[in-house]
Amino acid sequence: MATLLDNLLGKSIDNLKTSLIKHGGVAHENRFTVNFSPPKQSLFNLDFRNIVTSALSGTFNAKNLINDYRDITILCESCSLPGRQIMTLDYQAEKHAVKRPYSFFNDEVNFTFLMTGDYYMKKIFDKWSEQIMGFNNYRLNYLKDFAVDVTISQLNKKNLPIYTVVLHNAFPVTFNSIALDNTAENSVQKFSVTMAYENFFVDSVPAEGTLPPALPAFTPAVDLNPTTAGKYQTSFGKVPTFNSYNYETPISYAAGAFVAYDPKTGKPSNTGYGKP
16 A cells, blocks of 8 residues: 555656646746836936945946946846736626626736945935926826836746736836834845836737727627617626617616617717616
C-alpha cells in the first residue's frame, strides 16, 4: 500500500514539474516594470534648490539635470495588476432569480514608491496633482491635460515581458500621507499613490475610434406587442409581453433604459428612460 501511494505521489510531483516547465516555470512577484511619463513635465530638472543642495553637499552629477523617467520603474517598490468586477442584476424569468451582467467596474491601482534624498517621486506627483485641479482657485482642468497611459508588465527570469496591462487615461486620485518618526532610524521612507483610469487593456490600447465588436442584442423570443409579430429578447433573457401597452415598434430594455427599434431597418430610432 505504501509503495502504491509513493508511486502515485511521485507521479503527481513529476506531472507538476512537467507542467511548470512546459509553461515557463512560475511567475515571480518581484519581477515587473512600471512605465509612464507624467504630463507636461520638462525633460530638464528645473528644481534649482535641489541642484544647489547637491552641489554644496558634493553629490552633484550632470545626470541630475535630466529627468529620466526610467527611474520610476526602479523606484516603484510595489503595485498590482488591475482587477475587474462584472456587475450583475437579479433577473427572475420564471421561478427563481438568476444573475445577468449589465456592466463592469475596474479596481483602482495602488503604487508604492521608494523616497530618494531629493523627494523625486513626491515632487512628480505634487506637480501632477496641480495639473488636475487648482487647489487655490478650485479650477478643474480637462482630462486630456493630465491623464496618461500607465504600462505595467510582468517579467520572466530573463526580464522579458510575459503579460502587459495598459491603464488608459490614468491619473492619481489619492496621495497617502508620509509618516515621520524619530524612532525609525533604519527605515526607508515610502510614498503611496492610488490611480484611477478610464479602462485597462491587455498588451496595448486599441486604436482611437475603434470599438469592440457589438454583441447581438436581440434574438427571436417573445412578442412585445400583442398587435404585431415582432419577437425579441435582451441579454437579460425573455422579455414578457406588456398587454397594457400598445407598441408600434419592438422595445428593448436594460437597467431601466428603453430603446425603440425601427422594424424595417433594425436600427434604434430613439432612446429614453423609465416606462416605454
